[in-house]
Amino acid sequence: MTNQIKQSRPKVGFLGLFFDIYLMGGDNLLRSCTDYAVELVQMLEQEAEVVFPGVCVNREEISEAVARFEAEDVDLIVVTHLTYAPSMYAVPALKQTRLPVLLFHTQKMKSVSEKIVAWDLEENHGVHGMQDLASTLRRIGRQYFVAAGEDEKGRKELSEWLQAARLKKMLSRAKIGLIGHPMDSMGDFGVDETAFEAQLGTHVHHLSMKALANRASQAPEQEIKDQMEFDRGQFKTLESVTPARHEAAARLEWALREMMKSEGLSGFASHFFTIVQEEILDTLPFLAASKLLAEGYSFGGEGDVTSAIAVSIMQRMAGEANFTEIFSVDYGGEALFMSHMGEGNWRLARTDTPIQMRSDPFDIGALRVDPVSLVFSLKPGKATLLNITTGPGGKIQWIITEGEVVDSPALPNLSLVHNRFKPGLPVREFLRVYSELGGSHHLALAYGSWKSTLKKLAGLLRVECYDV
Numbered sequence: 422m423t424n425q426i427k428q429s430r431p432k433v434g435f436l437g438l439f440f441d442i443y444l445m446g447g448d449n450l451l452r453s454c455t456d457y458a459v460e461l462v463q464m465l466e467q468e469a470e471v472v473f474p475g476v477c478v479n480r481e482e483i484s485e486a487v488a489r490f491e492a493e494d495v496d497l498i499v500v501t502h503l504t505y506a507p508s509m510y511a512v513p514a515l516k517q518t519r520l521p522v523l524l525f526h527t528q529k530m531k532s533v534s535e536k537i538v539a540w541d542l543e544e545n546h547g548v549h550g551m552q553d554l555a556s557t558l559r560r561i562g563r564q565y566f567v568a569a570g571e572d573e574k575g576r577k578e579l580s581e582w583l584q585a586a587r588l589k590k591m592l593s594r595a596k597i598g599l600i601g602h603p604m605d606s607m608g609d610f611g612v613d614e615t616a617f618e619a620q621l622g623t624h625v626h627h628l629s630m631k632a633l634a635n636r637a638s639q640a641p642e643q644e645i646k647d648q649m650e651f652d653r654g655q656f657k658t659l660e661s662v663t664p665a666r667h668e669a670a671a672r673l674e675w676a677l678r679e680m681m682k683s684e685g686l687s688g689f690a691s692h693f694f695t696i697v698q699e700e701i702l703d704t705l706p707f708l709a710a711s712k713l714l715a716e717g718y719s720f721g722g723e724g725d726v727t728s729a730i731a732v733s734i735m736q737r738m739a740g741e742a743n744f745t746e747i748f749s750v751d752y753g754g755e756a757l758f759m760s761h762m763g764e765g766n767w768r769l770a771r772t773d774t775p776i777q778m779r780s781d782p783f784d785i786g787a788l789r790v791d792p793v794s795l796v797f798s799l800k801p802g803k804a805t806l807l808n809i810t811t812g813p814g815g816k817i818q819w820i821i822t823e824g825e826v827v828d829s830p831a832l833p834n835l836s837l838v839h840n841r842f843k844p845g846l847p848v849r850e851f852l853r854v855y856s857e858l859g860g861s862h863h864l865a866l867a868y869g870s871w872k873s874t875l876k877k878l879a880g881l882l883r884v885e886c887y888d889v
Contacts, residue, residue, distance in 0.1 A: 428740065431469040431587040434490030434498045434520070435462055438506040438550065441478040451476065453544055454503035457529045461501060464571070469583050476503060480510045487514040497586035499579075500554070501525045502547030508557040516563050521589065521881050523582050524551055526569035566880060578873075584738065585877035591737055592882070593622030595687040595730070598680070600628050600706075601695025603724035609810060609861035610725040617726070620817045621882060625726050626684060630701040636676035637703070645671050652708075656767075656778035662793055666704070666780045670793035673702060674709035681718055688719025690729045693762070697786035705783065707763030707794035710744075711838075714766035720744045722761055722863065727809045731865035735807055738874060739867035743769050743799070746862045748839075755848050756827055756841040759866070763794030765838030769868070770797035774831050781836060799840035801828035805871040806842070810861040818885040820860045821872050822851070842866075846889065854889050 437458040443450050455476050462473045472493050474486040490498055498520050500511070515522055530537075530545040558565045568578045603611060614625045648671045652658070658667075677689065691710075696702050710720045717736055721729030721744060728744055735742035743766040749758040770776050777796040804826050812818035827841035844851040872888060879886035 428737070429587065431497065431583040432493070432495045433465055433469045433471050433583060433586075434486070434493070434495040435465060435471050435473045436483065436486055436490075436498055436500045436511070437461070437473075437476045438483070438500065438502050438511060438547075439476050439478045439504050440506045440550075443504060444478065450504065450543055451478070457544075458501070458503055461527070464576070465499065465583075468580055480513065483511050484514045487518050487520075490520060491518060495520060496590050497583065498522050499525050501527060502550035502554070504543075504547055505550035505553075506547075507550070508553040511554055512557050512561070512563075515558065515565075516561060521586055522558075522563075522565040523586075524555055524565055524567045525579065526551055526567065527571050527575070531571075564883070566877070581874040581877050584874055585881055588734060588737055588878050589622075589881045592730070592734070595623045595733060596626045596685060597623060597719070597721075597726045597729045597733070598626050598628040598684065598686045598689035599724060599726055600630060600633070600689060600691035601699070601724055602692060603690075603726075604692050604694065607723060609859075610721075610723075610727045610863060612727060612811060613815060616815055617817070620884065621730060623730050626686060628680065628684075628689065630696065630699055633673070633676050633680060634701050634703075636679055637672040640672045640675040644675060648675060652778060655776070656795060657775035659777055659779040661780040662778055663780070666790055666793055669704045669790040670708040673704060673706050674712055677706060677709045678713060678716075681713070686718070687733045688713075688721070688729045690721035690724050690726045692722075692724035693783075693785065695724070697783070697788060700789075704788055704790040705763070705792040707792045708778070710764035711767050711795045714743065714764070715768045719865075720764055722746070722764060725863050727811075727861070728863035728865060731807045731809045731863075734875075734878070735805070735865040735867035735871070738871055739869050741766060741768055742865050742867040745838075745840075745864055745866050747864070750848060750852070751841055752848065754827070754841060756843045757848065757851075758839065759799075759842050760835075760837045760839040762837065763792060765795065765797065765799075767795050767797060769799050771800045771831065774798065779836060794836070795838065796831075796836050797838055798829065798831035799826050799838075799866075801826050802868050803870060804842065804866055804868045805875070806844075807865045807867075807871075807875060808860045808863070810859060812859055812885060816885060818859070818887065819875065819879050820855065820858055820887045820889055821875050822855075822889045823870055823872050826866075826868075844889070851889060858887050858889065860889070
């Protein structure tokens with residue numbers, strides 16, 4: 422079963438500005454600036470779909486361009502001053518639009534040398550137009566962001582803004598399914614669902630256990646056989662996984678996957694106690710969570726929709742991600758011990774040890790069928806943790822931590838997904854700062870360095886963001 426994430430390209434509206442007063446001297450400067458604008462569009466097209474209405478020379482053309490960007494539902498407006506252009510040409514349209522705005526400082530001339538002539542300045546004096554615009558936008562309280570330069574560092578920064586804008590739109594359309602309710606008395610991920618949607622744009626969609634159970638009972642026999650055959654071929658199946666237990670897990674997996682598709686969900690959160698107490702579902706979705714994570718859906722344990730959203734962000738940013746929590750501390754090894762009950766993205770497992778599929782009695786309440794879960798340790802590598810929680814005043818906050826999944830073999834006596842994670846700070850300092858910021862115990866993990874892009878996404882969302 423393959424990863425289902427489709428990494429869509431960002432869609433950008435390119436607003437190249439020119440001052441119409443310069444047309445009094447002819448159109449040579451406009452032609453030169455238009456050629457350069459086309460070069461910039463071609464650069465952007467390497468990573469994005471670009472809507473370019475042509476160089477705008479007055480207030481009317483800018484208004485028409487921004488209206489087109491809205492009609493074509495772009496993710497981001499990239500504004501570049503090709504020459505100086507007065508701020509009040511662009512401010513009315515930029516003030517009214519709902520679209521995020523990135524001011525991109527650049528120019529055709531990359532350095533000033535003794536060979537410079539007056540024409541070079543004519544072609545390369547947009548910087549003070551950008552300062553005029555930025556000053557005015559800030560004065561009126563209109564949010565905007567800034568990037569600069571076409572060198573490698575500048576292009577990387579621009580790319581991160583494009584990806585952040587794409588993710589912002591994804592969040593505004595995302596839905597997370599919730600089975601049952603968040604765990605009683607576990608306050609760190611409790612949310613006001615209305616405030617949550619208002620701040621991140623993500624809707625919490627409550628899933629019916631009865632509907633899930635009905636789907637599971639009606640699952641096509643051949644598809645269940647195919648799922649079970651896949652599992653036996655992919656994982657080392659222990660004797661505890663009886664055919665009856667495996668089939669119950671496979672049916673719930675199938676039902677969840679079908680509900681994800683039919684309801685347009687990005688992921689789900691579930692709480693084992695509610696499933697045990699309601700006695701509607703036969704088993705717990707441990708195997709389902711692990712396999713759906715590997716297919717690009719997100720997951721949050723104990724009914725935690727905030728961590729499900731964090732995983733969804735990291736899935737779409739990095740291509741693969743995992744749900745985890747800080748379970749214990751390896752003080753001697755200067756690392757955090759990460760684990761959870763029975764869920765984890767098996768595509769992130771070490772390749773030198775077989776992934777076990779096992780079934781253990783569930784000690785917390787009675788189930789009709791003991792759950793099936795996967796056991797493995799994560800592969801080593803640089804990685805980023807994202808924590809989403811609610812801070813003072815009900816405002817969503819993010820905590821980002823870059824570090825490393827330590828190269829350590831699976832621990833033989835544990836029947837859990839696990840790994841050691843070494844944060845950038847010494848572990849005692851990390852624990853102090855993380856706790857002072859109110860970080861919660863559930864997190865998303867993805868391989869790679871994603872701090873810079875996450876900070877940009879937080880800025881677009883007006884979310885408080887901390888780097889630990």
